[in-house]
Amino acid sequence: MIELTGITRIFRMGGQTIYALNQIDLEIQDGGYVAIMGPSGSGKSTLLNVIGLLDRPDSGSYQLDGRTVTDLSEPEQAQYRREKIGFVFQSFHLVPRLTAAENIELPLVLSGLAPSERKLRVNEALRAFDLSDRATHRPSELSGGQRQRVAIARATIMQPTAILADEPTGNLDHRIGAEVIALLENLHKTGTTLIVVTHDRELGDRAHRQLILRDGKIIADKKA
Amino acid sequence: MTLADTFHLSLKTVLSYRLRSVLIILAMTLGVAAVVVLTALGDGARNYVVNQFSSIGTNLLVVMPGRAETSGAFPGAVLGQTPRDLTLKDAQLLGRLSQVRRYAPLNVGEAELSAANRLREVTVLGSNADLIPIRHMKLAQGSFLKRGADYSAQIVLGSQLAREFFPRTQAIGQRVRLNERRFLVSGILAPQGKTMGHNTDEIVIIPVKQAQSLFNTTSLFRILVEAKSHDAIEPAKEAILETLKQSHDGEEDITVITQDAILATFDRILHALTLAVAGIAAISLIVAGILVMNVMLVAVNQRTSEIGLLKAIGAPAADIRFLFFAEAMWLSTAGAVFGFLLGQLGSLLLRLAYPDLPAWAPVWASVAGILVALITGILASILPANKAARLDPVQALGKQ
Structure with missing residues (x-):
C-alpha cells in the first residue's frame, strides 16, 4: 500500500519557487491500476518519481507497505527501489553495451544473486516476453516494441509490488503501444500495482482510477 | 552487487x-x-x-705521491721543498706491514718496441711478480716477471703485441728491443680487452728497476697494495700513511686511495x-x-x-x-x-x-x-x- 500525506516538492528556478507537488494526499491500494494524467508541468512525473523513491519530497510523509520511507538512508531507499518497484520509461533506458538478456539481468546483478539462479530467471523472463530469439541482441538491434518489452522484463524480474510506467507508449506507434499496454495489464492481473503516467486519454480511460493533476495538485480522482 | x-x-x-x-x-x-x-x-x-x-683487483689500495688536499699551507713549501717522490724502498717498507698481503710498485711510460723489423710505440709498465695477482691479470703463455729479479732483462707482452710482432712464430724466447735495450720475451698476457680505459692487450711489462733505468728515474708512479682482507683495508691505510710519514722525515706527503672508497x-x-x-x-x-x-x-x-x-x-x-x-x-x-x-x-x-x-x-x-x-x-x-x-x-x- 502506498500512502502519501501532505507531500510537497518545490523547485527553485531563477528566484521563482515552483510547487511541482503541493500538499498531495494519496492512497493507492495494493493491486491497483492508476493513471496519472494532466498537462505538461502539472507534476505528474514528479509524483511518480516520489512514489518510486527517486525523488525526495521537501515535506510530507510517505508510507510504503506500512513503513515510513521518506527518512530512509540512501542505500535503504535503493534497496526499496530494487525489491519493491519496477520502472518503465518512455525512452526505455536500456544500457546500449549490454545484450537484451544482460539488460534484463541487471537488477538481479545489483541484488547480488548467484549467476546460475540469475540465468534461470532471465531465461524465464525472455520466454514470458517472447524475447528468447533476441536474447543476445543489443538494444540498437531491436525494434521499439522489443526494446520496451526488454525494459518491462527488466522492471518485473525482481517481482516488485508496483510497476511505475512514465509514458510507456510515448515513443511507440499505436499498434505496438497497445501490445505494451496489454503486457502491463497482464502484470496487473497477476496482482502487481500498476501506476501509469500518460497524456493519452484512451490509455488513461483503461485504468481503474484516474488522477488528474494541475499545478501540483490533484484536481480530480475518478474511480471507474 | x-x-x-x-x-x-x-x-x-x-x-x-x-x-x-x-x-x-x-x-x-x-x-x-x-x-x-x-x-x-x-x-x-x-x-x-x-x-x-672490481675487476682491477680486490682489497686494493693505491699509494700516490703528493697530498690530494688543498686546505692549509704545505709546510715544506716555505723551505723550498717539494713533496718527496715514492721510491722502491718505500714500496719494500709497505711489503713488510702485517696488514699487507702483497704490493706491486708501478712505473709507467712510453717506449719504442722493436723486433723482427717491426717497430711501434707501446706503454711500458715497470713492476714486480705480484702485479699479476694484485691486478687480477692472466698469463696466456710462458712465465711472468721472476720474483726478486728486479734487474733481469725479461719482458711480458700484451696479447695483441705478441700477435702483431710474431704473427707466425712463437713469441716466447724471442729477443726484442725497448729504446735500444734488449729484452727476452718470457710471457704473453691473456687477452683482457679494455678495463678502465686502458687496453692491457697493448702494453708490455718489465721489471721495475729496468723501467726506472729506461725512463731515467728513481721514483715510482704508484704503489699498488693488496690488504690481507676486506677488514684490513682501513688499518692498512693507516699503517701505510704512518710508515711513509716516518720514512719521509715526518712529512705526510702521500695519498692513499682505497678501491672501496672509489667504488x-x-x-x-x-x-x-x-x-x-x-x-x-x-x-x-x-x-x-x-x-x-x-x-x-x-x-x-x-x-x-x-x-x-x-x-x-x-x-x-x-x-x-x-x-x-x-x-x-x-x-x-x-x-x-x-x-x-x-x-x-x-x-x-x-x-x-x-x-x-x-x-x-x-x-x-x-x-x-x-x-x-x-x-x-x-x-x-x-x-x-x-x-x-x-x-x-x-x-x-x-x-x-
Whole structure:
C-alpha cells in the first residue's frame, strides 16, 4: 500500500519557487491500476518519481507497505527501489553495451544473486516476453516494441509490488503501444500495482482510477 | 552487487569502449615502460662501472705521491721543498706491514718496441711478480716477471703485441728491443680487452728497476697494495700513511686511495642518477593518471542517463562509485602489466644492443612503476566516481 500525506516538492528556478507537488494526499491500494494524467508541468512525473523513491519530497510523509520511507538512508531507499518497484520509461533506458538478456539481468546483478539462479530467471523472463530469439541482441538491434518489452522484463524480474510506467507508449506507434499496454495489464492481473503516467486519454480511460493533476495538485480522482 | 559482478560489469564497459581504453592503457604502458627501461639503463650503468672497478683487483689500495688536499699551507713549501717522490724502498717498507698481503710498485711510460723489423710505440709498465695477482691479470703463455729479479732483462707482452710482432712464430724466447735495450720475451698476457680505459692487450711489462733505468728515474708512479682482507683495508691505510710519514722525515706527503672508497662513491652517484631518471619517468605516469581522470570524467558525462537508470533499478551510490573505481582499476592494471612487459622487452633489447651493459631493471623500480600506475589510476578515479555516485537520479534520467 502506498500512502502519501501532505507531500510537497518545490523547485527553485531563477528566484521563482515552483510547487511541482503541493500538499498531495494519496492512497493507492495494493493491486491497483492508476493513471496519472494532466498537462505538461502539472507534476505528474514528479509524483511518480516520489512514489518510486527517486525523488525526495521537501515535506510530507510517505508510507510504503506500512513503513515510513521518506527518512530512509540512501542505500535503504535503493534497496526499496530494487525489491519493491519496477520502472518503465518512455525512452526505455536500456544500457546500449549490454545484450537484451544482460539488460534484463541487471537488477538481479545489483541484488547480488548467484549467476546460475540469475540465468534461470532471465531465461524465464525472455520466454514470458517472447524475447528468447533476441536474447543476445543489443538494444540498437531491436525494434521499439522489443526494446520496451526488454525494459518491462527488466522492471518485473525482481517481482516488485508496483510497476511505475512514465509514458510507456510515448515513443511507440499505436499498434505496438497497445501490445505494451496489454503486457502491463497482464502484470496487473497477476496482482502487481500498476501506476501509469500518460497524456493519452484512451490509455488513461483503461485504468481503474484516474488522477488528474494541475499545478501540483490533484484536481480530480475518478474511480471507474 | 558482488565484487565479482562489479569487476565483470566494468570489464565489459572497458572492452566496449575499445579505442578509448586502448589509448589510456597505451599512455599508462608508456609511463611504466619508461620507468622500467630508464632505471634498467641507470642501474646497468652503475653495475657496469662497479664491475669495472672490481675487476682491477680486490682489497686494493693505491699509494700516490703528493697530498690530494688543498686546505692549509704545505709546510715544506716555505723551505723550498717539494713533496718527496715514492721510491722502491718505500714500496719494500709497505711489503713488510702485517696488514699487507702483497704490493706491486708501478712505473709507467712510453717506449719504442722493436723486433723482427717491426717497430711501434707501446706503454711500458715497470713492476714486480705480484702485479699479476694484485691486478687480477692472466698469463696466456710462458712465465711472468721472476720474483726478486728486479734487474733481469725479461719482458711480458700484451696479447695483441705478441700477435702483431710474431704473427707466425712463437713469441716466447724471442729477443726484442725497448729504446735500444734488449729484452727476452718470457710471457704473453691473456687477452683482457679494455678495463678502465686502458687496453692491457697493448702494453708490455718489465721489471721495475729496468723501467726506472729506461725512463731515467728513481721514483715510482704508484704503489699498488693488496690488504690481507676486506677488514684490513682501513688499518692498512693507516699503517701505510704512518710508515711513509716516518720514512719521509715526518712529512705526510702521500695519498692513499682505497678501491672501496672509489667504488662506494661511484655507486652512490650512479644510484642517485638512477633515482633521478626514475623520478622523471614517473612524471609521465602522473600525466597518464590525469589522462585517466579526464577520460573517466567524460565517461561519467557520457553515461549520465545510464547512471540514472542504475539508480532507478536500485543501485546504491556505493555500487556506482565502485563500478567507476573498478573501471579505472582495469585500465591502470592493464597499463601497468603491459608497461612492465614492454619495459622488460626494452631492457632486453638494450642488453642485446650493448652486451657490456647489464641493463636489468632493479626490482624496486619495477614494483614502484607498477604501484605508481595503480595508485594514480585509482586516485584519478576518485573524483569521477564520486561525481557519478552523487548524480541526482531524476536529472540523470532526463539527460539523453
